[in-house]
Amino acid sequence: MELALLSTLNAERAARRAAVLVTDTDSGAQRLVKAADLDRDPLAEALDKQLRSGKSGSVEVEGSHYFLTVQAPPPRLVVTGAVHISQAMAPMAKLLDLDIAVIDPRAAFATPERFPEVTLLAEWPDEALKRQPLDAYTAFVALTHDPKIDDPGLEAALRSDCFYIGALGSRKTHGKRLERLAAAGFGEAQTARIHAPIGLDIGAVSPAEIALAILGEIVTSLRGPRRKPA
Structure with a gap:
């Protein structure tokens, strides 16, 4: 060469x-x-x-x-929310060779005991993401249901080239989320990148099943054919 x-x-x-x-x-x-x-x-x-x-x-x-x-850079997964779903997701992500980082300012949730051998950032997303830049080989997932934690992460993801953005919540919850993001200056074309309801439709109920559905959607976005503009 x-x-x-x-x-x-x-x-x-x-x-x-x-x-x-x-x-x-x-x-x-x-x-x-x-x-x-x-x-x-x-x-x-x-x-x-x-x-x-x-x-x-x-x-x-x-x-x-x-x-x-x-x-190709190793794909990464950045999650806001040290919750039961992300607990189940962490070992699955490692099996898929996804380097996972969990962000949650709630120190009682973001503990090494709950997330062994996981990059754990017990701080607010806007601060944590200064050291964890989001790029085209990063998937971002919001899981807390708390706008104070999820929204700053979603805003950072929407400003980036993340190959996947997903957010937990019902259609009603997502509707309110879209209103907040619109007030923050994001247009419909930008917020349409968010997968919500999150995950493949497999009838998931338990945290582990929801984690599986989310990871399945992430892999589809990473490995599947590119979606051409309509």
């Missing part, structure tokens, strides 16, 4: 931005495609599919052969 390509690849890695090194296996020519440039690339469809898989591999496009070396 050329030094310039390697330098650019390392810069993208350091910034937690995805990129794909395209190698023409017939000619040996190489080029780097940054995530921001993917839609304009002639191999856009193949690159997107490979990037979403998170794995490198060989592809054939119109008779030409390429090896696509995928560099």
Whole structure:
């Protein structure tokens, strides 16, 4: 690999931005495609599919052969609410290779005993998220039902490129949430990014089932085909 390509690849890695090194296996020519440039690339469809898989591999496009070396940041999950659902979610997230962080200023809830081996931030979201920036490989989930805790996190998520944003609550609760977010300056196109009611519709009842439904929706958003604008 050329030094310039390697330098650019390392810069993208350091910034937690995805990129794909395209190698023409017939000619040996190489080029780097940054995530921001993917839609304009002639191999856009193949690159997107490979990037979403998170794995490198060989592809054939119109008779030409390429090896696509995928560099994708490890996906993260940031949760507001050290509640029963997030307790159940934490070990499941680890099995899915999701690096999870739980934010909750209520020290009685955010304890290492309740969340062993989990990044635990016992502070307000607006402060915690200064050190836990949200990016395109971050999923954000709000679980407290307390606007003082959930809303600042949701606002930060809506200002970011999070690949998934979800919030717990009934349709009535979410309606009031949308009113607050509108008052804070967020438009309908922005708040439409929020998955609410949260999670896949599997009839979940228990905290563990709700956690499973949420994680299923997160994986679908991360690995499934991109949703094209209507």
